[in-house]
Amino acid sequence: MNSEIDILEVDRIVAEVGTDAASVIPILQAVQKTFKHLPEEALRRVCEITAITPAQIEGVSSFFSQFRRTPVGRHMISVCDGTACHVKGSEAVYKSVLHDLGIEQGDTDADGLFTVQKVACLGCCTLAPAVQIDETTYGHVKTDTVSDMIADFLENEANRIPRQARAEEQGVTMGEVRVGLGSCCVAGGSAKIKDALEDELDALKCKVDIKPVGCVGMCHRTPLVEVVIPGEEPVLYAKVKPEDIPEIVERHFWSDSPFIKVRAATESLLKRLYSDAARNVPARHELNVRDEPIADFLGRQRHIATEHCGILNPSDMDEYKNLGGFKALKEVFFKNDPQRIIAEIEKSGLRGRGGGGFPTARKWGIVRNAPGEKKYIILNGDEGDPGAFMDRMIMESYPYRVIEGMIIASFAVGASEGFLYVRAEYPLAVKRVRMALKEFEAAGFLGDNILGSGHSLRLKVFEGAGAFVCGEESALIASLEGRRGMPNYRPPFPAENGFNDCPTLVNNAETYSLVPWIVRNGAEAFAELGTEHSKGTKVFSLAGKIERGGLIEVPMGITIREVVEQIGGGVADGRAFKAVQIGGPSGGCIPARLGDTTVDFEALTGVGAMMGSGGFVVLDDADCMVEMARYFLSFTQSESCGKCTPCRVGTKRMLEILTRLCNGNGKQGDIEKLEQLAKTVKAQSLCGLGKTAPNPVLTTIQYFRDEFEAHIEGRCPAGKCEKLITYSITDDCIGCTKCAVDCPVEAIHGEPYSVFEIDPEACVRCGACKTICPVDAVVVE
Numbered sequence: 001m002n003s004e005i006d007i008l009e010v011d012r013i014v015a016e017v018g019t020d021a022a023s024v025i026p027i028l029q030a031v032q033k034t035f036k037h038l039p040e041e042a043l044r045r046v047c048e049i050t051a052i053t054p055a056q057i058e059g060v061s062s063f064f065s066q067f068r069r070t071p072v073g074r075h076m077i078s079v080c081d082g083t084a085c086h087v088k089g090s091e092a093v094y095k096s097v098l099h100d101l102g103i104e105q106g107d108t109d110a111d112g113l114f115t116v117q118k119v120a121c122l123g124c125c126t127l128a129p130a131v132q133i134d135e136t137t138y139g140h141v142k143t144d145t146v147s148d149m150i151a152d153f154l155e156n157e158a159n160r161i162p163r164q165a166r167a168e169e170q171g172v173t174m175g176e177v178r179v180g181l182g183s184c185c186v187a188g189g190s191a192k193i194k195d196a197l198e199d200e201l202d203a204l205k206c207k208v209d210i211k212p213v214g215c216v217g218m219c220h221r222t223p224l225v226e227v228v229i230p231g232e233e234p235v236l237y238a239k240v241k242p243e244d245i246p247e248i249v250e251r252h253f254w255s256d257s258p259f260i261k262v263r264a265a266t267e268s269l270l271k272r273l274y275s276d277a278a279r280n281v282p283a284r285h286e287l288n289v290r291d292e293p294i295a296d297f298l299g300r301q302r303h304i305a306t307e308h309c310g311i312l313n314p315s316d317m318d319e320y321k322n323l324g325g326f327k328a329l330k331e332v333f334f335k336n337d338p339q340r341i342i343a344e345i346e347k348s349g350l351r352g353r354g355g356g357g358f359p360t361a362r363k364w365g366i367v368r369n370a371p372g373e374k375k376y377i378i379l380n381g382d383e384g385d386p387g388a389f390m391d392r393m394i395m396e397s398y399p400y401r402v403i404e405g406m407i408i409a410s411f412a413v414g415a416s417e418g419f420l421y422v423r424a425e426y427p428l429a430v431k432r433v434r435m436a437l438k439e440f441e442a443a444g445f446l447g448d449n450i451l452g453s454g455h456s457l458r459l460k461v462f463e464g465a466g467a468f469v470c471g472e473e474s475a476l477i478a479s480l481e482g483r484r485g486m487p488n489y490r491p492p493f494p495a496e497n498g499f500n501d502c503p504t505l506v507n508n509a510e511t512y513s514l515v516p517w518i519v520r521n522g523a524e525a526f527a528e529l530g531t532e533h534s535k536g537t538k539v540f541s542l543a544g545k546i547e548r549g550g551l552i553e554v555p556m557g558i559t560i561r562e563v564v565e566q567i568g569g570g571v572a573d574g575r576a577f578k579a580v581q582i583g584g585p586s587g588g589c590i591p592a593r594l595g596d597t598t599v600d601f602e603a604l605t606g607v608g609a610m611m612g613s614g615g616f617v618v619l620d621d622a623d624c625m626v627e628m629a630r631y632f633l634s635f636t637q638s639e640s641c642g643k644c645t646p647c648r649v650g651t652k653r654m655l656e657i658l659t660r661l662c663n664g665n666g667k668q669g670d671i672e673k674l675e676q677l678a679k680t681v682k683a684q685s686l687c688g689l690g691k692t693a694p695n696p697v698l699t700t701i702q703y704f705r706d707e708f709e710a711h712i713e714g715r716c717p718a719g720k721c722e723k724l725i726t727y728s729i730t731d732d733c734i735g736c737t738k739c740a741v742d743c744p745v746e747a748i749h750g751e752p753y754s755v756f757e758i759d760p761e762a763c764v765r766c767g768a769c770k771t772i773c774p775v776d777a778v779v780v781e
Helices: 008-016 021-035 041-049 054-063 082-089 090-099 145-160 183-187 190-204 242-254 258-274 282-287 292-299 315-322 328-336 338-348 358-367 390-397 399-413 427-443 472-480 511-520 523-527 560-567 599-606 623-641 645-662 670-684 686-690 695-703 705-712 738-742 768-772
Strands: 074-082 114-119 129-134 136-138 176-180 208-211 225-228 233-239 376-381 417-424 460-466 504-508 537-544 550-555 577-582 589-593 616-619 725-731 779-781
Touching: 008 041, 021 041, 041 054, 041 282, 054 338, 074 090, 074 145, 082 090, 082 616, 090 114, 090 145, 114 705, 129 145, 129 686, 136 145, 136 183, 145 768, 176 190, 176 599, 183 190, 183 390, 183 427, 190 208, 190 242, 208 523, 225 242, 233 242, 233 645, 242 427, 242 511, 242 645, 292 376, 292 560, 315 399, 315 427, 328 399, 328 511, 338 358, 338 523, 358 399, 358 504, 376 390, 376 472, 376 511, 390 399, 390 417, 390 511, 390 537, 399 417, 399 427, 399 504, 399 511, 417 472, 417 537, 427 460, 460 472, 472 504, 504 511, 511 523, 511 616, 511 623, 550 560, 560 577, 577 623, 589 695, 623 645, 623 695, 645 670, 645 686, 645 705, 670 686, 670 695, 695 705, 725 768, 738 768, 768 779
Parallel strands: 074 114, 176 208, 376 417, 376 504, 417 460, 537 616
Antiparallel strands: 074 129, 129 136, 176 225, 225 233, 537 550, 577 589, 577 616, 725 779
């Protein structure tokens, strides 16, 4: 037996989680967290002391991508391969990480320090390409910054000292400083900004509140710091660095102590004298919401699901209450009329925000009217779409709001027990939701006889294990029950026969978060927004080749062009707007010429896409649409559960054809074969994954057929497909060595002041050399 495996730890995990067969996934997650993988001895012990069988463990652990059966390094490097990261060069970043560590794909480095893996999406799409090392996320990673990233992580690990809680200064507060601490903000460096603020204000000995807030929406400008002083206009600073903090604090706050004043002034003077970087920093970073770029980004938005964006502390229940929280819940329990709630939701026109837009009130009514004493409610926060992070942000920034919506929904349908099913890849969302649930229970908003209403509800968090197909309701429920996440034939639908064969309501985080607003403000106010059949607002993650990416909430009916050009500021780097991918791998690629298409359920379906969970990834003229189709098919094919033949085999055959095209081995008839296969898979697949997987292929063929034809001829018009392009250096090279220094795989060789050469076998086509070359001597053919 492996001496590193402490069987007592396994016993402790089982005692904490449970011994029934449905506990298999949380038990495996806890075992893997403890031992870094699933040791054979630990799994045998689980089977000895629980109702879980070896066959069940084998079936579940081999199905979900999260589980590892072999040992890994001390640290896991996860390179995001979501849509936004993919189009911004994540594949080259991945190869650069492997090269920097000297390891092969899927291997661990020689020292056993790092294991490298690709992940479908880290939910930080506006920071693409993103890389996560353990729980530390790095954004905007480039091939030439990989070494610095790894060095920074190791340095921080070596110097990691737990920070003590900040001591409260006495007296009246001079104001507050708001710091965004959502996942994207933290990845952008906001946690270090908060630490620097604490240090500076403590040194100044003045009472100022440092307030953590959720997602601020303007992810393209993170880290953001907002200074709020009573009686003055708030001041917002963007892209702040820790070294900027002293001057920002000095500008707004002061100390009553003469000694501290002199010391602070002296330190500030020395910084101005000896540090050019610190000079006038606040003025360079200060933002005004009336400035045109900021006004354009915010002006068309309407915050309903994201109400109090940038103001609310996600972990402060009292503040949530003071801003109107629980008002809807108390009103619902006071009137004590579940049917009235469903009627109000129906009048609002609310449709599910997580997929095809099924009417919310109709689903609630089915659950309520379904026979059976026991009913369940589930929050679907799995959000496996690459390029989407709306539910992550909502759970991180508005956990009380989501749970309040769930309680109202549970009362309306008669559910007494439920789950918040959250992706394990969203650790901050898991943490904040768990904390909020404890506070709800302590306040009497969860448990038996809530607020004396006679309604009881118990909720707990269940972490998903990394299967995109579990976004489908019946597959999600299967994993909750301890089975492989495979969809069921329908009908019956989960609303009639779901978890434990009981009626089960499943909605996503955005849908639940809209419910309290509708109850407080009335169905008519919500229905006034949007179009005839698509009411209210929709939250999108605006990412990709866009100037101003971030999280946006816009009224239904806005056009694609307005989102891209007005809110997003157009395509980045002066390139041309080519297409937009809406709805993730289940959506479609809509060309720029259809930019006046409105964003609503019917219009998007009409052009071959779908709303989906709200991924909105912008593509420019440097993106190859054949390669994009191949990328999406590779994702859905690998995520297929394999239960039905059309999806399992059909997507594989489609992917083979697309791969041949991208490799220059296409042949006549491939396009027609792709169309035929796509229609078959779409018509005959069992669940939504298979039925929508062909959408990206069908839309790219429909709108960009000429690119497919060019690939059959062996050409990639966008110059993207690696097998169809080569990088070379012309005689214009001045031998400055910049390209060789920046090459992440050391594929460029030569002597200073001579013409350099690129080794085509070693070259990963990342484009770093072309970007850095001062004389444009690098050409792509």
